[in-house]
Amino acid sequence: MIRLVLCLFYFGFNVALAVQAPCIELNDGNKIPSLALGTGRGTAKESDSLDDVRKAVLWAIEAGYRHIDTAAVYGDEEQVGQGIADAIAKGIVTRDQVFVTTKLWNDKHARDKVVPALRESLSRLGLDYIDLFLIHFPVATKDDGSYENIDYLETWNGMEEARYLGLARSIGVSNFNASQIDRIVANSPVRPAVNEIEVNPTLTQEPLVYHCLSLGIAVMSYSPFGFLVSRDRPDAPPPRYDDPTLAALAAKYGKTPGQIVLRYLIERGLIPIPKSTNQKRIAENINVFDFQLTREEIASISRFNANTRVIDISHWKDHPYYPHQS
Ligand SMILES: NC(=O)c1ccc[n+]([C@@H]2O[C@H](COP(=O)([O-])OP(=O)(O)OC[C@H]3O[C@@H](n4cnc5c(N)ncnc54)[C@H](OP(=O)(O)O)[C@@H]3O)[C@@H](O)[C@H]2O)c1
Numbered sequence: 526m527i528r529l530v531l532c533l534f535y536f537g538f539n540v541a542l543a544v545q546a547p548c549i550e551l552n553d554g555n556k557i558p559s560l561a562l563g564t565g566r567g568t569a570k571e572s573d574s575l576d577d578v579r580k581a582v583l584w585a586i587e588a589g590y591r592h593i594d595t596a597a598v599y600g601d602e603e604q605v606g607q608g609i610a611d612a613i614a615k616g617i618v619t620r621d622q623v624f625v626t627t628k629l630w631n632d633k634h635a636r637d638k639v640v641p642a643l644r645e646s647l648s649r650l651g652l653d654y655i656d657l658f659l660i661h662f663p664v665a666t667k668d669d670g671s672y673e674n675i676d677y678l679e680t681w682n683g684m685e686e687a688r689y690l691g692l693a694r695s696i697g698v699s700n701f702n703a704s705q706i707d708r709i710v711a712n713s714p715v716r717p718a719v720n721e722i723e724v725n726p727t728l729t730q731e732p733l734v735y736h737c738l739s740l741g742i743a744v745m746s747y748s749p750f751g752f753l754v755s756r757d758r759p760d761a762p763p764p765r766y767d768d769p770t771l772a773a774l775a776a777k778y779g780k781t782p783g784q785i786v787l788r789y790l791i792e793r794g795l796i797p798i799p800k801s802t803n804q805k806r807i808a809e810n811i812n813v814f815d816f817q818l819t820r821e822e823i824a825s826i827s828r829f830n831a832n833t834r835v836i837d838i839s840h841w842k843d844h845p846y847y848p849h850q851s
């Protein structure tokens with residue numbers, strides 16, 4: 526009897542805290558949860574340990590996340606896999622209820638390296654398939670980081686093979702520009718399901734987002750908080766966390782400025798990837814499905830656009846497939 530009550534309490538407790546993100550249908554028919562936990566550790570704060578990632582993934586699934594974003598280059602696929610395994614062992618989810626995204630690094634762009642690289646990722650993750658496999662950047666490099674002139678169309682053929690083999694349920698790209706997307710669409714029978722790019726209030730990306738969505742390509746938005754959080758760039762344009770526009774919206778809806786920005790991205794049809802290793806902020810970041818911004822409020826956030834990036838890849842600017850203008 527006591528045991529039953531405790532179980533009921535535990536179950537009720539979970540239901541009360543967990544918030545689920547609705548899914549978006551991809552152009553290949555698969556469904557993707559519209560918010561993901563980010564696990565890349567290098568962009569804002571360097572001090573997280575790998576064990577923090579394992580805990581963050583478990584906390585995220587407990588809080589209702591069903592989508593985790595990782596990459597071979599993050600060096601944390603093993604910990605992501607352990608966090609998922611912990612959640613499965615606790616009976617919170619089954620494998621098929623969690624959507625996992627990982628990415629191919631730049632030194633594995635040769636067609637015959639793509640499938641072996643994915644097999645290595647899967648082995649580190651402890652999974653037998655990945656839900657979404659992305660080309661991390663259009664730029665190919667050698668092991669030592671020097672440029673390699675491999676056409677991403679060749680890499681895309683390797684991605685198609687990964688999908689054909691059932692190792693990746695969906696395939697896509699990251700950091701590709703509009704003409705690079707068009708070139709894949711024109712040359713391949715398989716369209717990318719996703720383009721994962723930086724989108725936040727200082728880099729609103731309306732043209733590229735519109736281009737992808739009108740081709741049926743879903744857009745995942747990385748570094749969703751932009752310069753709201755510290756990037757050690759005091760010169761960066763607003764908004765900061767205490768910005769008056771965001772503060773007014775936060776007060777109106779009883780949310781935090783971070784939640785306002787995530788909701789802004791969701792209402793633009795994007796899939797934000799907030800990274801946190803803090804249990805409270807992990808829960809906060811998915812608690813954005815019970816309110817709605819007005820069109821004017823969305824426009825007021827878009828007006829912050831300064832075309833300023835958090836993620837600077839200008840060290841690759843001379844590469845033939847460098848995706849940005851500057
Ligand atoms: N495809 C690509 O090329 C690419 C590039 C960059 C990033 N990504 C992906 O996108 C994810 C997110 O990007 P990101 O890590 O650059 O930036 P982000 O998610 O915009 O910001 C992360 C920072 O915000 C803090 N934070 C999280 N939630 C918060 C909240 N509610 N209030 C205040 N601060 C909060 C985090 O600290 P705490 O952890 O202490 O909460 C961390 O310092 C990455 O982890 C990675 O998965 C992909």
Ligand SMILES: *[C@@H]1O[C@H](CO)[C@@H](O)[C@H](O)[C@H]1NC(C)=O
Pocket residue numbers: 702703704705845846847848849850
């Ligand atoms: C897109 O990338 C290509 C390189 O593949 C580059 O030549 C082109 O200028 C880029 N387009 C934009 C709009 O940045």
